[in-house]
Amino acid sequence: MRDDPRLPFSPRFWRSPLRGPWFTSVLGLVLLVGITVLFVTGLASYAAYNPGLSPVNDKTPDKGILGFYLFAWPTHPYWLYRLTQGVHVTLGITLIPVLLAKLWSVVPRLFTLPPARSLAHALERLSLLLLVGGGLFEFVTGVLNVQLDYVFPGSFYPLHFYGAWVFFAAFTAHALLKTPMALRNVRRLREERNVGEEKDVREERDELVSPDPAEPTVSRRGALWSVGGGSLLLFLTTAGRSFDGLRGTALLAPHGGADPATGPNGFQINKTAVYAGIDPVETSEDAWRLVVTGRTGTVRLSRAQLAGLPLHSSALPIACVEGWSTSDQWWRGVRLRDLAALVGHDGDPPDLLVESLQRHGAFRRAALRANQVADPRSLLALYVNGEDLSPDHGHPARIIVPAAPGVLNTKWVARLTFGDL
Numbered sequence: 001m002r003d004d005p006r007l008p009f010s011p012r013f014w015r016s017p018l019r020g021p022w023f024t025s026v027l028g029l030v031l032l033v034g035i036t037v038l039f040v041t042g043l044a045s046y047a048a049y050n051p052g053l054s055p056v057n058d059k060t061p062d063k064g065i066l067g068f069y070l071f072a073w074p075t076h077p078y079w080l081y082r083l084t085q086g087v088h089v090t091l092g093i094t095l096i097p098v099l100l101a102k103l104w105s106v107v108p109r110l111f112t113l114p115p116a117r118s119l120a121h122a123l124e125r126l127s128l129l130l131l132v133g134g135g136l137f138e139f140v141t142g143v144l145n146v147q148l149d150y151v152f153p154g155s156f157y158p159l160h161f162y163g164a165w166v167f168f169a170a171f172t173a174h175a176l177l178k179t180p181m182a183l184r185n186v187r188r189l190r191e192e193r194n195v196g197e198e199k200d201v202r203e204e205r206d207e208l209v210s211p212d213p214a215e216p217t218v219s220r221r222g223a224l225w226s227v228g229g230g231s232l233l234l235f236l237t238t239a240g241r242s243f244d245g246l247r248g249t250a251l252l253a254p255h256g257g258a259d260p261a262t263g264p265n266g267f268q269i270n271k272t273a274v275y276a277g278i279d280p281v282e283t284s285e286d287a288w289r290l291v292v293t294g295r296t297g298t299v300r301l302s303r304a305q306l307a308g309l310p311l312h313s314s315a316l317p318i319a320c321v322e323g324w325s326t327s328d329q330w331w332r333g334v335r336l337r338d339l340a341a342l343v344g345h346d347g348d349p350p351d352l353l354v355e356s357l358q359r360h361g362a363f364r365r366a367a368l369r370a371n372q373v374a375d376p377r378s379l380l381a382l383y384v385n386g387e388d389l390s391p392d393h394g395h396p397a398r399i400i401v402p403a404a405p406g407v408l409n410t411k412w413v414a415r416l417t418f419g420d421l
C-alpha cells in the first residue's frame with residue numbers, strides 16, 4: 001500500500017509543493033498563541049456564568065475537579081465580559097482558515113504506515129487524533145452555537161467545556177513537543193536545502209515534503225497570504241457584532257446587520273417576549289407583582305410601587321455568550337442591594353436567585369453572587385434609555401449587572417429570593 005501512489009498511504013500521493021516544515025510551523029505558531037487565548041477566554045466565560053454558585057447556573061454538574069479554578073466573577077471593569085467573550089468568539093471565527101490550512105499541511109501524516117513504529121510513536125499518534133478531533137469538535141460546536149444552528153445532541157455547554165479540556169490537554173502536549181522546532185523552522189531564512197539541520201527537523205521534512213512534488217501554482221508565502229486574507233475577511237465580517245456603529249458589517253452572523261429597530265429600545269434582542277412565551281396579561285400593571293423574599297419575609301410590589309422607590313441609573317452593555325454585545329445603554333431602576341435591604345439584608349447583601357415569568361427554557365432563572373448584588377450599578381431596571389422597557393427587553397422589569405454575561409441579565413423578572421445559596 002505504501003508504494004502505490006494512488007493511495008493516500010503512499011508519500012507520493014501527496015504532491016503539493018507547499019507542504020513543508022516552514023509552512024506548517026508558521027501556521028502552528030499562530031495557532032499556539034491563538035488557541036491559548038481561546039482557552040483562557042473560554043475558561044473565563046465559564047467562570048462568568050457562576051456555575052459554582054448554584055445548580056441553577058450550572059450546565060456541567062459533573063465537572064468535578066475541572067472546576068478547580070472557579071472564582072467569583074468581578075463586576076469591574078463593567079465591560080469585562082464584553083471584552084473576553086467578544087475576543088473568544090471573534091478570534092475563534094478568525095482562526096478557522098488557519099486551523100484548516102494547518103490540518104491540510106500535515107494531512108499526509110494521518111496516513112503514515114506502519115500505523116505505529118513504537119509505543120512512543122503510537123502514543124504520539126493517539127494524541128494527534130485527540131488534537132485534530134478535539135480541535136475540529138471545539139470549532140464546530142462553537143460556530144454552530146453562535147450561528148444559533150445548534151444541532152448536536154446534548155447541551156452545548158458540557159460538550160464545549162469537556163471538549164475544551166480534552167483538546168487543550170492534547171494541544172499542550174503537542175505544543176511542548178513541537179514549539180522549539182517550529183521556532184527554528186521559522187527563523188531559518190532559507191526554506192529549502194538546509195545543510196546540517198538537526199535530526200528532528202530532517203525527519204519532519206521527510207514526512208511533510210512531497211518526494212514527487214507537482215508544479216507550484218502559488219508560493220508558500222502566497223499561500224500564507226491567502227490564509228491570512230481569509231482570516232481577515234472573517235474578522236471583518238464578524239467583529240462588528242460588538243460595536244453599534246459597525247454592526248452592519250457583521251454579515252456572517254446573527255446579531256449582525258442592522259439593529260432590530262430605532263429608538264431607545266432599538267438595540268439587539270436575544271429572545272423576544274413572544275419566543276419566551278410571555279403573556280401580556282401577566283405583565284400588565286394590574287396583574288404583575290414582584291415577589292421579593294429575604295430574611296424578614298416576603299414583600300410584593302407593583303410596578304408603580306417599584307417606580308416610587310429611589311431610582312438609579314447605570315450605563316451598561318448587554319454582552320452575550322454568542323460574542324455579540326451592545327454599547328452601553330442607560331438603564332434606570334432600583335438597586336438590587338436596596339431590594340435586599342427591603343427584606344432584611346442591610347449592609348452586606350447575600351446571593352440572589354432571580355426567577356422570570358418565563359415557564360420554559362434554560363435562562364428563565366439565574367443566580368447572582370453577593371458581590372454582584374452589592375455593586376451599586378446592579379439594577380432591577382424598569383427603564384432603558386429614558387423609556388419604559390419594551391416587552392422584548394424584559395418589561396415590566398429586568399436584571400442588569402456590570403461585567404456579567406447576558407444570561408445573568410434575566411428579563412421579565414417575577415421573583416427575587418435573597419439568601420446564601
Ligand SMILES: Nc1nc2c(c(=O)[nH]1)N[C@H]1C(S)=C(S)[C@@H](COP(=O)(O)O)O[C@H]1N2
Nearest residue numbers: 268269270320356363393406407409410411
Ligand atoms: N427570562 C429570560 N431572560 C433572559 C434570556 C432568556 O432567554 N429568558 N436570555 C438572556 C440572554 S442569553 C441575553 S444575551 C440577554 C439579552 O438581552 P436583550 O434581549 O435585552 O438584548 O437576555 C438574557 N435574559
Ligand SMILES: [Mo]
Nearest residue numbers: 320321406407
Ligand atoms: Mo446570551
